[in-house]
């Protein structure tokens with residue numbers, strides 16, 4: 180396929196990527212911890228209800244939480260052992276979430292429900308969707324949208340293209356990069372599962388051109404797959420954002436307020452593709468994921484395959500702990516990740532990175548008044564006027580924020596990154612977006 184390197188989106192930024200800390204480190208399996216904490220909400224949508232009680236014995240891979248909501252994803256035990264507690268526990272979103280704590284028996288005894296689902300050509304579209312749902316697969320780039328929902332668009336929105344997001348445009352993170360180098364076959368198979376479920380005739384794997392080794396490996400892997408191509412993307416943040424990725428790989432533009440399915444496209448992350456392959460071939464639910472543990476504050480940075488529910492404190496200990504000058508702990512990347520006040524919280528399905536930044540990396544300067552430089556406007560990849568929306572949010576003028584299309588914000592953080600006055604624009608716009616969406620729901 181012709182290189183897409185010349186196709187770029189408007190706006191965006193070029194942050195320091197600092198991926199060299201972990202890019203060359205192969206994925207290592209972290210031993211299962213003695214205890215896991217499984218939140219009942221690890222996805223966008225309805226939270227799960229527990230299917231077990233304190234004192235119950237559970238097996239590895241057993242479904243322990245589920246919901247009747249369509250937009251939801253069940254959760255599973257990531258160790259075998261005994262349910263020690265059910266109650267609120269710290270969560271990367273910043274507030275305690277109802278969670279199931281399991282004490283491991285150290286045996287890793289698989290649940291009897293875990294068995295291969297069969298060959299892809301034997302499964303119907305509905306069977307694939309059910310399989311993906313039952314495996315609890317969500318968007319693993321951080322969005323955590325239940326994957327089965329994206330595989331079931333309404334009939335009036337036919338899908339012809341599935342895009343696998345291998346851009347990994349966030350600085351520091353290398354989990355997807357390593358998956359592309361180490362598991363190309365599982366990614367391709369996962370893409371084929373999605374294409375079959377959606378009846379799509381074309382698959383595209385988008386990779387930023389700062390990962391030439393991943394481009395080479397994935398191109399080799401699709402040589403005998405005429406319906407799948409690999410697109411080399413310009414390196415620019417947020418290239419991996421859904422709308423940007425669709426624009427540069429298909430030249431289709433998702434309308435304001437619209438979804439990728441409006442232009443015949445569904446996007447999934449590299450990790451979600453691997454999870455679908457394992458669900459089909461091995462019957463395994465999503466109980467483990469690859470996480471980049473990185474940043475200058477981590478003594479031994481690594482790419483780790485970690486059981487969901489492992490505490491971040493335990494992961495950091497496994498990596499030699501934090502350096503004394505660590506200033507900020509972030510779950511995710513530095514642009515879109517969430518800063519934490521504690522490491523006593525679990526790795527969840529959407530945890531792509533654990534990032535420790537030091538004094539040298541954290542800007543502690545106070546914000547000042549807007550100097551009307553318009554840099555935030557020039558950086559916004561979805562054509563918003565961040566300074567106006569932030570001002571509207573600050574004054575609680577949410578109708579004005581709606582008119583300024585606050586709901587279209589993809590929370591990429593570019594505006595905050597470029598603002599010379601260091602105004603926390605993204606934070607304000609996130610508040611505006613939340614209010615606008617809540618009001619729409621009430622109407």
Ligand code: SF4
Nearest residue numbers: 559588589591592594
């Ligand atoms: S307004 Fe939203 S989409 Fe635009 S740059 Fe800021 S965070 Fe990104």
Ligand code: SF4
Nearest residue numbers: 549550552553555598
């Ligand atoms: S970048 Fe900052 S200072 Fe410049 S216009 Fe936007 S909010 Fe104001």
